[in-house]
Amino acid sequence: xxxxxxxxxxxxxxxxxxxxxxxxxxxxxxxxxxxxxxxxxxxxxxxxxxxxxxxxxxxxxxxxxxxxxxxxxxxxxxxxxxxxxxxxxxxxxxxxxxxxxxxxxxxxxxxxxxxxxxxxxxxxxxxxxxxxxxxxxxxxxxxxxxxxxxxxxxxxxxxxxxxxxxxxxxxxxxxxxxxxxxxxxxxxxxxxxxxxxxxxxxxxxxxxxxxxxxxxxxxxxxxxxxxxxxxxxxxxxxxxxxxxxxxxxxxxxxxxxxxxxxxxxxxxxxxxxxxxxxxxxxxxxxxxxxxxxxxxxxxxxxxxxxxxxxxxxxxxxxxxxxxxxxxxxxxxxxxxxxxxxxxxxxxxxxxxxxxxxxxxxxxxxxxxxxxxxxxxxxxxxxxxxxxxx
Numbered sequence: 001x002x003x004x005x006x007x008x009x010x011x012x013x014x015x016x017x018x019x020x021x022x023x024x025x026x027x028x029x030x031x032x033x034x035x036x037x038x039x040x041x042x043x044x045x046x047x048x049x050x051x052x053x054x055x056x057x058x059x060x061x062x063x064x065x066x067x068x069x070x071x072x073x074x075x076x077x078x079x080x081x082x083x084x085x086x087x088x089x090x091x092x093x094x095x096x097x098x099x100x101x102x103x104x105x106x107x108x109x110x111x112x113x114x115x116x117x118x119x120x121x122x123x124x125x126x127x128x129x130x131x132x133x134x135x136x137x138x139x140x141x142x143x144x145x146x147x148x149x150x151x152x153x154x155x156x157x158x159x160x161x162x163x164x165x166x167x168x169x170x171x172x173x174x175x176x177x178x179x180x181x182x183x184x185x186x187x188x189x190x191x192x193x194x195x196x197x198x199x200x201x202x203x204x205x206x207x208x209x210x211x212x213x214x215x216x217x218x219x220x221x222x223x224x225x226x227x228x229x230x231x232x233x234x235x236x237x238x239x240x241x242x243x244x245x246x247x248x249x250x251x252x253x254x255x256x257x258x259x260x261x262x263x264x265x266x267x268x269x270x271x272x273x274x275x276x277x278x279x280x281x282x283x284x285x286x287x288x289x290x291x292x293x294x295x296x297x298x299x300x301x302x303x304x305x306x307x308x309x310x311x312x313x314x315x316x317x318x319x320x321x322x323x324x325x326x327x328x329x330x331x332x333x334x335x336x337x338x339x340x341x342x343x344x345x346x347x348x349x350x351x352x353x354x355x356x357x358x359x360x361x362x363x364x365x366x367x368x369x370x371x372x373x374x375x376x377x378x379x380x381x382x383x384x385x386x387x388x389x
Contacts, residue, residue, distance in 0.1 A: 002039050002088060002095040002117070013183055013302035016371070020184070023123070024375035027097070041087055041108070052183055076310055087111045094386035095119040095380075097155075106151040113154040118386045120157040129168045153174065157385035159378050162325040164298035170273060177382040182329065183347045184371035185309045186274055190364075197311035203285065207240040207350075209315070210284040211278055212248045213303050214354045215255065225319055227290045230341045235263040246284065248272055260292040268281045274306055280325035281310040285354050291326040294319040300326045308333065308365030313354060315339070335363040 003022055025036045060151075087108060095112050097119050099105035106123060112119045129148055147217045149172050152158065158178045160166040166178050218222045219231060227245075235243045247255075249271035256266040281287060287307050290300055297319055306313045306325060316330035320340030330338040337353045339346040356362075367373065 001133045002041060002092045002112075003098065014098060015381075016186075017122070017124070017183060017375075018253045020371045020375035021096065021098065021378060022084075024372070024379040025234075027376075027379075039088055039226065040373040042207070085244045089115040089117060092117055094382075096122060096382050098122045099124045105148075106147040107152055115280050118156045118381075119150065119154070120159065120382045120385055121155045121293065122159040122234065123161070123165055124170070129165070129388045130171070139238045147175040157359070157381065159381065162298055162300060162329070164323060166323050168298060175384050177381075182300070182369075183305050183372055184369050184374035185306050185365055187372065188278060188309050188372055192224055192278055193309070193311050194360060195363070197363065200312060201283075201284040201285075203355055204255060207234060207243045207354075209286055209288045210246045210312075211246065211288050211290065212274075215247055215290070216250060216254060220355050223296065224290045225293055225317055227288070227317060228255065228343065230317055230346070231259060231264050233288070234347050234350065239347055239351045245288075248277075248280075269344050274309065278309055278311055281378050283311050286313055286350075289314065289316045289326070289330070291316060291324065294324070296323060297324040297326075304333070305369055306371060307337070311360075311363055313337065313356075313358065313363070315350060315353075317341070319342065334365065335371075 002023065003018065004117070020040055022040070023039050024350045082109065089111075092115075095108075095117055097105050097108055097112075099121055101376055109119060129145075129152075152169055154172045155176065157172070158169055158173075158176050160169070160178060162178050163180055166180055170176060170178070172271060211227075215227075217287075231243060231245055234240070243266060245259075245264060246267040246269060248269050251266070251268040259266055287310050289304050289307060291301060304314075304316060312335075314333075314336045316326050316336055316338040318324045318327040318330075318338055318340045320342040326338075327338045330336040336357075337350065343349070
């Protein structure tokens with residue numbers, strides 16, 4: 001079995017997904033006697049201690065890469081062209097392609113199809129399918145559409161994280177067998193969750209919001225909604241003496257500009273692991289998930305599920321448009337409130353939400369969203385699909 005995944009050696013939700021899928025593929029209960037023989041391509045890159053993949057400023061190479069992504073090719077393509085001929089095919093019965101990003105996945109799919117090897121695509125970050133930009137008229141949009149469509153036309157099955165992503169692909173390949181399985185959360189010790197929940201503070205007139213992980217503001221690949229606009233509206237509501245926003249990780253240049261004068265305190269702390277997050281979260285009133293602009297509404301930030309391991313309420317900031325998958329997913333999960341900057345009553349809703357008499361059961365995550373359960377479901381679908389082929 002070939003597991004195709006471009007592992008950048010950095011903390012990344014798709015890297016985590018690939019790791020759990022590999023564990024499940026090697027599980028004897030799923031893969032037969034001794035589990036399946038798994039071959040990774042490209043080989044995983046060793047993680048560099050302290051490296052997060054986020055830099056304070058983009059160099060010339062990064063700027064040119066952004067321009068190329070707009071106009072012609074994806075920045076990952078040249079390296080994948082060089083590596084593409086090394087995709088192993090001898091002794092490979094089937095392949096699971098974990099898409100992140102889409103350009104290496106489409107290249108791998110072409111090689112696999114030419115070798116007659118059936119493959120299932122586990123869609124993560126599409127090149128364009130499911131976004132408004134995919135329908136553009138420029139050369140880059142037409143080229144991406146062609147390559148991504150060809151990838152799906154050759155697939156024997158697809159795994160998606162949201163219903164909207166599945167529907168966008170099914171418009172192109174109506175008979176494609178598919179499974180919808182969003183990312184999971186890491187298993188954790190319940191006693192840690194309980195202890196942190198017991199240390200939560202009652203509302204005291206200061207709204208403390210935490211954001212864990214990458215904070216993106218207007219990047220090409222995954223533009224987020226303007227969290228600053230919402231924070232300013234919360235401060236102006238007068239419901240709290242002070243609003244404090246704490247970012248665990250890189251704080252983009254310009255994010256704090258103007259917010260301090262609006263009565264908002266911006267605090268930046270070092271990035272921490274998800275194992276540490278539940279204990280630290282007890283300091284805050286809620287964890288904030290920042291969603292995508294409307295033209296990326298088919299995707300959801302991966303942390304929407306990881307936040308289920310936090311012993312505090314969770315707030316999902318959405319685009320506010322119909323079909324926003326973050327709003328749909330958040331409303332189906334425990335301990336979540338979904339809202340947008342366009343909601344004139346968002347501050348009142350958040351205040352009422354946080355003043356609830358929270359119990360441990362209100363915040364504990366459903367076990368079906370745990371990573372081992374997610375991976376087992378995906379692998380079971382994969383095995384059934386390639387056997388049908």
